[in-house]
Amino acid sequence: MAREYQIKRKSPGGGSGIDYRKELNPEQYAAVSSPDGRALVIAGAGSGKTRTLTYRVAWLLDHGIEARNILLLTFTNKAAREMIGRVRDLVAQDTADLWAGTFHSIGSRILRRHAEDIGHTRSFTILDRDDQKSMLQSIIKAFDFDTTKKRFPKADVLASLFSLVVNTGQSLEDVIAERYEYFEEWFEEIEKVNVAYHEKKQQTNCMDFDDLLVKTVALLKDREDLLALYRKKFRHILVDEFQDTNRVQCELIELLEGADNSLMVVGDDAQSIYSWRGADMRNILAFPGKREQCRVYSIETNYRSVPEILDLSNEAIRANKERFDKNLRAERVGGVMKPAMVAVEDPNMQAAFVAQRILELQNEGMELDEIAVLYRAHFQSLEIQMELTLRGIPFVITSGLRFFEQAHIKDVSAFMRFVTNRRDEVAFQRMVQLLDGVGPGSADKMWSAWLKSGWADKADPPARFSDVFAAFKVPKKAAGGWQQLGFILDEMLRDKAFARPSEMIYSVMEGMYDEYLQATYDNYEQRKSDVDKLMEFSGGFEDIMSFLEQLSLLSNTDGEAAGKEETGNEAKVTLSSIHQSKGLEWKVIFLIWLAEGQFPNGRILESDDDAMLEEERRLFYVAITRAKDQLYLLYPMINPKSYNGEIMQQPSRFLGDFPAAMVEEWKVGSSWDSDDAPF
DNA sequence: CTGACCCTTCCCAAG
DNA sequence: GAAGGGTCAG
Numbered sequence A: 001m002a003r004e005y006q007i008k009r010k011s012p013g014g015g016s017g018i019d020y021r022k023e024l025n026p027e028q029y030a031a032v033s034s035p036d037g038r039a040l041v042i043a044g045a046g047s048g049k050t051r052t053l054t055y056r057v058a059w060l061l062d063h064g065i066e067a068r069n070i071l072l073l074t075f076t077n078k079a080a081r082e083m084i085g086r087v088r089d090l091v092a093q094d095t096a097d098l099w100a101g102t103f104h105s106i107g108s109r110i111l112r113r114h115a116e117d118i119g120h121t122r123s124f125t126i127l128d129r130d131d132q133k134s135m136l137q138s139i140i141k142a143f144d145f146d147t148t149k150k151r152f153p154k155a156d157v158l159a160s161l162f163s164l165v166v167n168t169g170q171s172l173e174d175v176i177a178e179r180y181e182y183f184e185e186w187f188e189e190i191e192k193v194n195v196a197y198h199e200k201k202q203q204t205n206c207m208d209f210d211d212l213l214v215k216t217v218a219l220l221k222d223r224e225d226l227l228a229l230y231r232k233k234f235r236h237i238l239v240d241e242f243q244d245t246n247r248v249q250c251e252l253i254e255l256l257e258g259a260d261n262s263l264m265v266v267g268d269d270a271q272s273i274y275s276w277r278g279a280d281m282r283n284i285l286a287f288p289g290k291r292e293q294c295r296v297y298s299i300e301t302n303y304r305s306v307p308e309i310l311d312l313s314n315e316a317i318r319a320n321k322e323r324f325d326k327n328l329r330a331e332r333v334g335g336v337m338k339p340a341m342v343a344v345e346d347p348n349m350q351a352a353f354v355a356q357r358i359l360e361l362q363n364e365g366m367e368l369d370e371i372a373v374l375y376r377a378h379f380q381s382l383e384i385q386m387e388l389t390l391r392g393i394p395f396v397i398t399s400g401l402r403f404f405e406q407a408h409i410k411d412v413s414a415f416m417r418f419v420t421n422r423r424d425e426v427a428f429q430r431m432v433q434l435l436d437g438v439g440p441g442s443a444d445k446m447w448s449a450w451l452k453s454g455w456a457d458k459a460d461p462p463a464r465f466s467d468v469f470a471a472f473k474v475p476k477k478a479a480g481g482w483q484q485l486g487f488i489l490d491e492m493l494r495d496k497a498f499a500r501p502s503e504m505i506y507s508v509m510e511g512m513y514d515e516y517l518q519a520t521y522d523n524y525e526q527r528k529s530d531v532d533k534l535m536e537f538s539g540g541f542e543d544i545m546s547f548l549e550q551l552s553l554l555s556n557t558d559g560e561a562a563g564k565e566e567t568g569n570e571a572k573v574t575l576s577s578i579h580q581s582k583g584l585e586w587k588v589i590f591l592i593w594l595a596e597g598q599f600p601n602g603r604i605l606e607s608d609d610d611a612m613l614e615e616e617r618r619l620f621y622v623a624i625t626r627a628k629d630q631l632y633l634l635y636p637m638i639n640p641k642s643y644n645g646e647i648m649q650q651p652s653r654f655l656g657d658f659p660a661a662m663v664e665e666w667k668v669g670s671s672w673d674s675d676d677a678p679f
Numbered sequence B: 001c002t003g004a005c006c007c008t009t010c011c012c013a014a015g
Numbered sequence C: 001g002a003a004g005g006g007t008c009a010g
Helices: A026-032 A049-062 A077-090 A103-113 A129-143 A155-168 A172-179 A181-203 A209-222 A224-233 A247-257 A307-318 A347-363 A378-390 A407-420 A425-432 A440-453 A465-470 A476-491 A501-520 A524-538 A544-553 A602-607 A610-624
Strands: A038-043 A070-074 A099-102 A125-127 A206-208 A236-239 A262-267 A294-299 A340-344 A371-375 A395-397 A573-577 A586-591 A627-636 A664-667
Touching (some): A026 A038, A026 A049, A026 A294, A038 A049, A049 A236, A049 A262, A070 A103, A099 A103, A103 A247, A125 A209, A125 A425, A125 A544, A129 A155, A129 A181, A129 A206, A129 A425, A155 A172, A155 A209, A155 A247, A172 A181, A181 A206, A209 A224, A224 A247, A236 A247, A247 A262, A307 A610, A307 A627, A347 A371, A347 A378, A347 A627, A407 A425, A407 A476, A407 A501, A407 A524, A407 A544, A465 A476, A586 A610, A602 A610, A610 A627
Parallel strands (some): A070 A099, A125 A206, A340 A627, A371 A573, A371 A586, A586 A627
8 A cells, every 4th residue: 555645844934834815715814813812703604613723723833832832622522633633734843732622631631630639549530421320329329318209300310400500600509490490399408419429429539521620620720830830831722612611611711811821712602502511602702891902803704505505594593682693605606406495294204305315416426425414312313214224325323322331331441440440439330240140239248348448548459359359258149250350350450550451451351241241232243343442442542541531531423533333434424413513514414303392392492491492593503504515404294203192293493484485395295116015 | 139010201412 | 112210029
């Protein structure tokens, strides 16, 4: 295979030789070349926001700023990787010292360095939603509240509630009153659980996602020396998707910004779609007002969509009251078709239409990876998945479940978590309950024995876990497995250091987990191949701690790194929630389930909350602005599978927000191939 | 401890 | 209309 090798040319002045004026439009250039200080860039959909940010980074590097003095905050790790990759292609400077990532990953990075200062160790575990749930369940169980007269909120409800408290900065009482009023009579108990939850995280050396932000902010507030250090480090801060930052994130930015660092935030108020996790549009709306001498740039030339689609999107968002007025101008000339408005009988017809249209497009020469099907909620993709499978159309799906959150991946990593963080009770419980004959009861006893042994609190792991374990009383049935578990953990140590992540996974699989998978699941092959992918991914890591950290911070949109699909490089259709499609684009978009109660979502209609409905409309806006060339708006008239029986659906109100003349109505009829006739 | 059975809940979006 | 949680017998 030929090797591709490119020389990065350096201009005589030491700069990259980029002709910024030529490669950017005047609006983009103004933002990219902004002087030091504070700047807000309002960049409409498809206006080259990513391009602007990457060129800004290049500009800074070109003007003598060192990579280690730049902090780039993005919404997903994937976005960070892409931007850094593009910067690297642009400039000759080494970008390895540039900090780029999500708020969570940056927080995690800072906290690892100073874990001891906040009562944790460097090997703290990051809890995902599932771990939080287990921890909360055991806490609730231990309290043993009297729930005979009224039911107590479930663990995952409490997890959302506590998360909202943290992300909005409101008190527990206010959040309950505002969003969970039906739990008000449990207020005192909920507060107790919250306190116990925080204590337990501290005891077990664990942090949840929110802690990564909150504890970073607390650390910087608490320690002037560290704050000064990081302020001095991050002279230039850039923030992407600023409209979706929440209060804690904003606080972190402001702390690092200090009195004289440069801060450029980029965003689009029309694309704010995360208020439900605490995002606050006021952060972007109030940004200039809060700062002296803040420059505001507006980028309104759209390069992505044909005018037919862009005009539609401009009309669609106009129905919202809360917004900056802007008018995106299309750079592109007219396309081949108006957006299609397609009423179909039911979800099956909807799926059939999408599939058939995809095949036709493919015949016309369209690559499948230029096509996406977008929806409000993951479950709405079901019929599409089945139909595409049936017709042999390859697709990738961004499911709600992250790679790391699958049971078998979590099982394997529980071993690694426990070896590195011997206070990690959740991991311990998970690990030992894999043994035959061990359930919650014996797991509890074993954990107590482990605590009593004293090894949980020592800085170094025992030379041999098996020796420590040998003294424990275990159920007869589990004796063999228990001993084997000790040996597996021993293998994960090399003298006093840890084995490589890939060696650890190998030990777990060979030692017992492969057998467990075979005995437990009927889709053994699938799960085994996931673990293989995990092992492959782990090959890139020497250090177990950074491996585990990466794993828990990976989202499914960050995707391929953990190797979800990636078999071959065959082009595939993308199926995605609208939220996860943010920042991406395709030539053809199918937007499905445009019915009242589906999109806008039923709960939002029930709540009768204008602000939430406007966010829903912004979501619609995000969806249609993903399309470059073709847009299909689909509306199923009947929903046969709603769990209270078949119901007729009204078309989404969003379809009435623009003049009918802007779309072309497609009348869909159907015919049966004689072989497939139902009668 | 495990598996069978019944009951309730749920189907909103994610780092 | 499935799936997860709780309960009870073996």
